[in-house]
Amino acid sequence: QVTLRESGPALVKPTQTLTLTCSFSGFSLSTSGMCVNWIRQPPGKALEWLALIDWTDDKYYSTSLKTRLSISKDTSKNQVVLTMTNMDPVDTATYYCARTQYSISKAIDYWGQGTLVTVSS
Amino acid sequence: DIQMTQSPSSLSASVGDRVTMACRTSQAISNFLNWYQQKPGKAPKLLIYAASNLQSGVPSRFSGSGSGTYFTLTISSLQPEDFATYYCQQTFRPPLPFGGGTRVEI
Numbered sequence: 001q002v003t004l005r006e007s008g009p010a011l012v013k014p015t016q017t018l019t020l021t022c023s024f025s026g027f028s029l030s031t032s033g034m035c036v037n038w039i040r041q042p043p044g045k046a047l048e049w050l051a052l053i054d055w056t057d058d059k060y061y062s063t064s065l066k067t068r069l070s071i072s073k074d075t076s077k078n079q080v081v082l083t084m085t086n087m088d089p090v091d092t093a094t095y096y097c098a099r100t101q102y103s104i105s106k107a108i109d110y111w112g113q114g115t116l117v118t119v120s121s
Numbered sequence: 122d123i124q125m126t127q128s129p130s131s132l133s134a135s136v137g138d139r140v141t142m143a144c145r146t147s148q149a150i151s152n153f154l155n156w157y158q159q160k161p162g163k164a165p166k167l168l169i170y171a172a173s174n175l176q177s178g179v180p181s182r183f184s185g186s187g188s189g190t191y192f193t194l195t196i197s198s199l200q201p202e203d204f205a206t207y208y209c210q211q212t213f214r215p216p217l218p219f220g221g222g223t224r225v226e227i
Contacts, residue, residue, distance in 0.1 A: 107155040111166075
């Protein structure tokens with residue numbers, strides 16, 4: 001059974017750095033074809049893809065946010081960490097981590113429940 | 122970067138209706154196009170991958186088609202539980218953006 005769960009602060013101040021952890025089970029990021037994404041969704045708005053890390057440790061980022069994002073993995077702990085620097089109120093959103101499999105056209109087949117992050121002083 | 126455009130942004134329909142929505146990409150992406158359904162307060166759910174492949178457990182009233190730059194998602198007979206927002210996503214080449222969504226409402 002595949003599960004993913006996001007954890008991190010619910011509230012951050014402007015200019016601070018956000019660190020989110022995705023803890024997963026039911027698969028390994030050392031398995032060929034496995035990847036973990038981060039996606040966010042501001043309240044009432046569309047999904048926004050942020051970043052992906054794959055089993056080879058290749059990393060990909062949203063062009064508009066790449067200077068602020070960093071993604072990393074700890075395969076032994078089954079965790080993926082996303083950091084986003086210089087947080088702003090417009091970054092208020094629900095942040096999801098989600099699994100991608102290359103075998104199904106790199107589609108996202110499992111999602112975490114999401115964690116709401118509010119940016120406010 | 123590849124840009125995604127979904128249309129319409131919203132549509133009104135009734136139970137039993139046949140509903141079609143579209144997704145266009147700014148560059149050809151072969152069939153690397155996926156569709157998701159999202160209900161309020163919930164994480165999205167994968168419906169269709171590789172443009173036309175039904176994800177396991179998804180009802181057969183959902184179907185996808187297209188290749189290149191134009192794709193469609195069709196619901197053959199709308200059910201009450203299908204009222205939701207639908208998103209497309211390209212996975213041809215990173216970054217991997219989503220479309221702006223199509224909201225299906227009564």
